[in-house]
Amino acid sequence: MSSNPAGDDEIRDPIREAHRLWEAHGWLEAANGMAMVTSIVRVHQLLLERVDAVLKPYDLTFARYEVLRLLAFASNGRVSMTRMGSLLQVHPTSVTSAVARLERQELVERLRRTTDRRVVLASITDHGREVVEAATVRLNEEVFEQPGLAPAEVLTATRLMTDLRAAAGD
Amino acid sequence: MSSNPAGDDEIRDPIREAHRLWEAHGWLEAANGMAMVTSIVRVHQLLLERVDAVLKPYDLTFARYEVLRLLAFASNGRVSMTRMGSLLQVHPTSVTSAVARLERQELVERLRRTTDRRVVLASITDHGREVVEAATVRLNEEVFEQPGLAPAEVLTATRLMTDLRAAAGD
Numbered sequence: 001m002s003s004n005p006a007g008d009d010e011i012r013d014p015i016r017e018a019h020r021l022w023e024a025h026g027w028l029e030a031a032n033g034m035a036m037v038t039s040i041v042r043v044h045q046l047l048l049e050r051v052d053a054v055l056k057p058y059d060l061t062f063a064r065y066e067v068l069r070l071l072a073f074a075s076n077g078r079v080s081m082t083r084m085g086s087l088l089q090v091h092p093t094s095v096t097s098a099v100a101r102l103e104r105q106e107l108v109e110r111l112r113r114t115t116d117r118r119v120v121l122a123s124i125t126d127h128g129r130e131v132v133e134a135a136t137v138r139l140n141e142e143v144f145e146q147p148g149l150a151p152a153e154v155l156t157a158t159r160l161m162t163d164l165r166a167a168a169g170d
Numbered sequence: 171m172s173s174n175p176a177g178d179d180e181i182r183d184p185i186r187e188a189h190r191l192w193e194a195h196g197w198l199e200a201a202n203g204m205a206m207v208t209s210i211v212r213v214h215q216l217l218l219e220r221v222d223a224v225l226k227p228y229d230l231t232f233a234r235y236e237v238l239r240l241l242a243f244a245s246n247g248r249v250s251m252t253r254m255g256s257l258l259q260v261h262p263t264s265v266t267s268a269v270a271r272l273e274r275q276e277l278v279e280r281l282r283r284t285t286d287r288r289v290v291l292a293s294i295t296d297h298g299r300e301v302v303e304a305a306t307v308r309l310n311e312e313v314f315e316q317p318g319l320a321p322a323e324v325l326t327a328t329r330l331m332t333d334l335r336a337a338a339g340d
Contacts, residue, residue: 013340014257015332021243027306033314036324037217039331041232042259044214046338047207062211073191087184089212136197144203148337153330154206160319160327161209162185167318168216170183 015039047143054142058135059105063090065139067098068107068132071124078111078123089170107131185209217313224312228305229275233260235309237268238277238302241294248281248293259340277301 015038022031051062060068066088071077079087085095099122102108107128113119124132147154185208192201221232230238236258241247249257255265269292272278277298283289294302317324 013332014259018239027310027314030310030314032321032324032328033317034310036317036319036328036331037221037314039328039335040210040214040217042340043331043334043338044210045259046335046340047210050338051207069188089184089215140197140200140204144197144200144207147203147206148334149206149330151202153333154202156326157330157334158202158206158209160323160330161206161213162183163323164213164318164327165209165216168213168220170212170216 015042047147050143051139054138055135058131060131060135063094064098064102065132065135067095067102067122068124068128069136071108071122072129072132076123077129078121081120081122084122102128185212217317220313221309224308225305228301230301230305233264234268234272235302235305237265237272237292238294238298239306241278241292242299242302246293247299248291251290251292254292272298 015035018038019031019035022028022034027034048062051065055061055065058065067084070084070087071079081092081095081099084099085092088095099108099110102122103110107125109123109125111121111123113121149157185205188208189201189205192204197204218232221235225231225235228235237254240254240257241249251262251265251269254269255262258265269278269280272292273280277295279293279295281291281293283291319327
């Protein structure tokens with residue numbers, strides 16, 4: 001990814017350099033937290049680049065992949081829009097725009113309950129199932145089976161992220 | 171944040187549930203990596219919500235804050251656009267759009283070297299310095315000094331994220 005072509009005043013690790021500057025400015029209590037937050041932001045960017053590269057041939061983003069994956073897991077392949085937002089932990093407007101795009105791609109269709117017309121369901125199409133199964137195989141092989149850490153460290157990282165989620169109210 | 175108001179079929183932890191389904195589908199080698207990647211994506215979202223809430227009164231995003239912070243650290247408050255991209259590990263077009271917005275906010279100005287007119291420098295204004303120092307105090311107090319993990323775990327999480335960055339070529 002970024003090989004930092006900055007010449008002879010190249011900084012090897014911008015986050016370590018930021019940590020040094022934070023301490024030099026007397027922000028001692030904040031330096032480690034800054035480095036952790038900034039590191040997570042950077043790792044998120046690098047992981048999404050890997051995920052997006054795998055999903056690009058399927059014309060999917062990770063957000064739309066997650067919607068399809070959830071629907072493929074659901075009984076009868078359908079979930080209400082409301083419930084999908086809470087399961088995916090995203091804002092209703094994000095679900096709406098993802099599903100609208102997936103519908104244009106003919107991977108999902110929207111249905112309305114005849115007994116309660118306020119309830120809109122997203123329903124995966126046969127083509128959507130084919131696409132999400134193929135994309136899952138590739139994501140598993142190319143990202144999730146080689147996430148960049150040894151198996152024990154993957155578990156440690158997940159536990160720490162789970163603690164961070166809990167601290168933020170998840 | 172999302173309190174998951176899904177009723178009596180509420181799923182307590184969507185990521186744990188996804189991990190269970192991954193294993194149930196026989197994707198055993200990928201389940202832990204999937205949980206780690208998805209957890210990092212979620213933590214990134216939660217941390218950025220906290221950071222954005224602090225920066226909103228300053229009309230800054232984290233990306234624009236990082237540009238301002240870098241310029242305030244730099245000698246004479248100036249960095250070339252090219253070098254800024256490599257230090258912030260972002261695409262040149264992202265730097266250009268962030269700096270253009272900061273210039274409209276009168277927090278940054280763009281200068282051209284008279285000796286080499288191809289080199290464009292971003293330079294922080296006095297007002298930019300005031301804003302970034304105030305924003306840094308608030309970010310330190312409200313996010314970086316209480317990142318959501320105990321001090322030793324902050325270091326462990328940072329080390330794991332550093333290893334993940336290295337594995338991805340950082």
